[in-house]
Amino acid sequence: MIKRVFLKGKLVAKTGNEVMAEAMRQIEPDVVAAYPITPATEIVQIFSQFVADGIVKSEYIAVESEHSAMSATLAASAAGARAMTATSSQGLCFMLEMLYIASGLRLPIVMAEVNRAISAPLNIHGDQSDTMGARDSGWIQIYSENSQEAYDNMIQAIRIAEEAKLPTLVTTDGFIISHCMEVVEFYPDADVKAFTGEYKPERYLLDTKRPYTLGSIDLQDYYFEHRYQLAQAIRDSKDVILNVAKDFEKTFGRKYEMYEKFMLDDAEIAIVVIGSTAGTAKAVVDELREKGVKAGLLKIRVFRPFPTEQIAKDLVYVKAIAVLDRADSCSGAFAPLYADVVSSLYAAGITTPKIVNYVYGLGGREINTKHIAEVYATLVKIALGVQKPANQVEYINVRRKK
C-alpha cells in the first residue's frame, strides 16, 4: 500500500514533464521565456496553459529560439525577476553561449532540463550528452532518478540558485522519466510557496535608487578574479545545497544529499551512476544482496558542484567500482563521470579501488537489470583479482567490431 511522506501530501499519477510544470506553477516565477523541444515540450506547453488560463501571474515570453529563451530569461533575472525556463538537447546546445553569461553574471535562473541525445544522427531519446556538454558552464546541475525527485529538486533549486547566486538546472532522463507516468506526492501550494519564499535580489538593474553595471568589459585587470569567484561560488554552493536539503527534509520529510548511498557502507563492489538507471540498478543490488554478494550503489544527485572530498571517503573501502556514464566524451580518454570520480579518489590519496568505466544507453538504448547484473558480475571477478580491470572505456549493449 502506498504511503504518503508529508501529512498534507497528495498522491497522484503524473509524468516527469507534468511534475516539472506543476513545480513551476507552484513556484510561480515572475518570468518564463521558453522555446519547446522534444522531450521537454510538455513542460512549456502545460506551463503556458497555466498562464493563458490565468492560474499563474507569471509573464510568459514566447521566443523564437533557445538562444533567445536564455537571453530573455537572464535579462529578466538581471532586472530583478525570478525567472525560469525549460529545454532539452539541441535547445541546450543552442543556449550554451548564454549559459556562460547567466553564470558569469551570477543570475539565479532555474531551468528544467530533459536529458536527450544530441544530433547527428537525429535522435530524440534519453541520454545525458546535453547537460554533460554544459558541465563546465558554471551552472549547478541536479539530476533526478524519478518524477518525485524531479519535483522535489525543482522546489529546492529555486532556493539553492538564489542563495548561491548561481543558475541551476534540474534534469530528468528523456522519455524514460519525462514521459513515464508514476506515483508522485505533491505538496500543497501554500507549503511550497512558504518553502520557496519571495525572491529579494541583493542588486538588480531596475533598482533605480542603487544603479549598477552588469556585464561590462573585463580585461586582464579583473576578468580572472571574477572567473575565480564563479569557480569558488560553485565550490561553496555545496553547503547551500545541503542546507536547503536539510530544510526540505524538515518541511516535507524527504531526505536529499549530494548523492545517495544505496547499500554502500559495507559494499565490496559498487556502481556509480546518474539518473533513472540508478533505480534499475537498485533492483539488481537487492537481488545480489539476497545471494550474499556485497554489492552497493552510489547515485550522483548533484553533479555540479561535484562532491569530490565526500565521495572519496565513501568509496575508499570498495574493492571494485564501475562508473556508468550515459554520455561519451569522445576525448580519447574517459567519460565525464569517471574522470571526476577517479580524480576525486586520487586527489584524496586513495588508489586501492579498481575502477572501470562503462558508457551505456546513448540515444535511449535499453539498459536493463540483465546488463547491470553483468557489470556487477565483472566487478566480482575484478575484486577477487581473477580479472584485470579494463584500462579503457567499455560499452554496454552496443554492436561493434571486436
Add this chain to the structure above:
Amino acid sequence: MSVKMIEVRWHGRGGQGAKTASLLFAEAVLATGKYIQAFPDYGPERMGAPVQSFNRISEDPITIHSGVTNPNYVVILDPSLMESVPVIDGIGTIGKVIVNTSFSSDEIAKKLGIDANQVYVVNARQIAHETIGKDIPNMPMLGALVKVIGTLDINDVLENTKNKLMTKFRHKLEVINGNLLSIKRAFDEVKSC
C-alpha cells in the same frame, strides 16, 4: 525484481488509444493503493503504425526504469498485429494474452502457437461500435484486462475512469457513459477456453 510486480504490454496501432489505455489503467490502479508505471514506446508517430505501451503494478515502490521484456499480460488491440509484430515475445508459458477478436481462444492459441489457457478473447471492436459508436477498442480492452488480472475492483476502475473522463468530456455525457459501458461489457464478456 519483486515477485509481486505485474507487467503489462499493450500492442495497438497509432490512433487506437494504446497509450491512453495504459495511462488510464495506471491511474485507476493507483486509486486502489498500488504503485504504478505507465509509459509508451515512442517511435515514429503516425496513424496505423504498430505502437506499444507498458504498465508496471506493484505493492512496493517500483524503481526499475527499463522496458518491459517479460510481460505477465499482453493486450492486443488490433488482431492484425498478430501477423506482423512478435506479440508473444517474452511471455513464456505463464504470460496471458488478451486479444480483440471475434475468433475463439482456441483458434487464437493455435495461431500464436501457445497454450489455449494463456489466451483470452473479447470482441472489443463490436463492443466499441455498440457503446461508443466508433471502432476505438482501448476502453473495452482495459475492462478485459481488469477482469483477467482478477485482483482489481472493476467498480474502482469505473469510478476513476469516470472522474478522469469528466475533466475532458463534461459537456458530452454520452461519451463518458459509452466508454464506461464499454469497459463493463468487456469485463463481463472476455473469455478463455
